[in-house]
Amino acid sequence: MRSKKLNVFLIFFLLAFFILVLSRLSANYTSTVKFKVNLENVPEEMIVLNDSLNTLNLTMSTNGFAWLKYYTKTPSIAIDFKNEVRKSDSLFIWSLSRGFAGINLQFGKDIDVKTINPDSLFFKVDINAVKIIPVKPNIEIKFSPGFNVLEDLKTKPDSVKVIGPQSLLNTLNFIETEPLKKNNINKPFSTQLKLKIEALDSQILVKTKTVSIDVKTEKFTEGTFNLPIKIINIPNNLEVNFFPKTINLSFYTSLESYNSIKESDFEIVCDFNEHSNTSSYLSTKLVKFPKAIKTSRLHQQKIEYIISE
Incomplete structure (x- = not known):
């Protein structure tokens, strides 16, 4: 019988305790909580050197249920670096007058933010x-x-x-x-x-x-032209005969571009400034070609020449 009465007592005691806790949590309280500051919208090229050291103490009024989450872990608050921080000399400064609205918006209607301390935060910034x-x-x-x-x-x-x-x-x-x-x-x-x-x-x-x-990726094909050779930089008092007058050139291009490529898109020259008294040959060079070719090859690398006064 005593055991039954004890169980009934414990049930009523726990029920009363639960009601008491609910009534206490439903009531409003005013207290101060330390918030870690998280900076947002920091320009990419900037490094904030002391951002982890900054905190804000917020004195707030709200019910006990809302207070519970602030005691389970360290809360954080966001500061918009781009819009709420101004530069002064070598420092960047957040001020309460400039940033209070941004902080207040981060809380619901059931939380009344009364004061924020300190009223200024100073950030040291390095530029990358x-x-x-x-x-x-x-x-x-x-x-x-x-x-x-x-x-x-x-x-x-x-x-x-x-x-x-x-x-x-x-x-x-x-x-x-x-x-x-x-x-x-x-x-x-x-x-x-x-x-x-x-x-x-x-x-x-x-x-x-x-x-x-x-x-x-495209289908490719090879084309060949027989092209004239031009010798450049011949002095006015000289006449130069050379052989051959034309040489074959092979090129590699896409099938789609093949029909648009013409002989006039290419130019082959020999530079007389490169001639030597010990040689009667000049090197051939492709100096003009269309962008639509992948590779090209001259079938003859040299021509023979004779100088006439």
Whole structure:
């Protein structure tokens, strides 16, 4: 019988305690809590040297339920560096008059922010260097016979912005992609490539993590022209005869571009300034050619010449 009465007593005691806790948590209290400051919208090239040291003490009034979350872990508050911090000499300053509204908006209607201390925060800022460096694609593509690409393979974007100490950026001339290997390619394809950011110094920031590459694979063919040779820089008092007057040139281009390429798109010359008394030959050079060809080859590298006074 005594055990039964004790159980009933404990039930009523716990119920009363629960009601008491609920009534206390439902009541409003005013207290002060320390908040860690998190800076947002800091320009990429800036490093805030003392951002982890700044805190704000907020005196607030709210119910007990809302207070619970502030005692389970250290709360944080955001400060908009771009809009709420101003520069004064070598320091950047957050002031209560400028930033109170931004802080107040981070709380619900059930929390009344009464005071914030201190009324100013000071930030020391260092400026990093910014450099645009090219992306170097680390790719190895083997095309099927008769297939190729007309232009050199480039990534999109072909360069990225890096931020860091000037001394480190001075030694950084390119950033490489992760390797890509493909064989027997006979169709166009596109893919994403990761940049090898982990190979860089930890002080260097690269926000672009991946680039894309578009491989415009085309069917290729070979063409041949018999082209005239021109000798340049012949003195006015000399007459130069040479042989042969024309030579064959082979070029490699896409099937799509083949019909648009004309003989007039090419020019082959020999420079008389390179002649020698010990030789009767001049080297041939291709000085003009269309962008639509991948490679070209002169079938004859030299011509023979005779000088007449």
